[in-house]
Amino acid sequence: MLRDALEMAATSFVLCHNHPDGDPKPTDEDVFLTNAVQHAAHLIGVPLDDHVIVTPPPGASPLCSGAETGPVRPPHLRDANPRR
Numbered sequence: 538m539l540r541d542a543l544e545m546a547a548t549s550f551v552l553c554h555n556h557p558d559g560d561p562k563p564t565d566e567d568v569f570l571t572n573a574v575q576h577a578a579h580l581i582g583v584p585l586d587d588h589v590i591v592t593p594p595p596g597a598s599p600l601c602s603g604a605e606t607g608p609v610r611p612p613h614l615r616d617a618n619p620r621r
């Protein structure tokens with residue numbers, strides 16, 4: 538991610554990841570990673586502005602699978618003899 542920031546000539550950047558379980562509280566691993574990235578980012582002069590955790594709204598599915606809802610038909614689910 539720092540290489541990407543440098544290649545894009547970013548002046549700062551934001552991390553973002555999701556917690557599909559709906560709990561936006563950072564895990565110990567999230568805090569460790571954030572601190573490590575923030576330190577490295579400071580050393581290369583491209584500061585980390587924020588680390589955002591997103592969650593699905595209550596009751597919503599975190600994913601929408603095209604294979605399950607219709608627009609995508611995986612090969613193993615295609616009808617071998619479709620009606621014409």
Ligand SMILES: [Zn+2]
Pocket residue numbers: 554555556563564567590
């Ligand atoms: Zn996390």
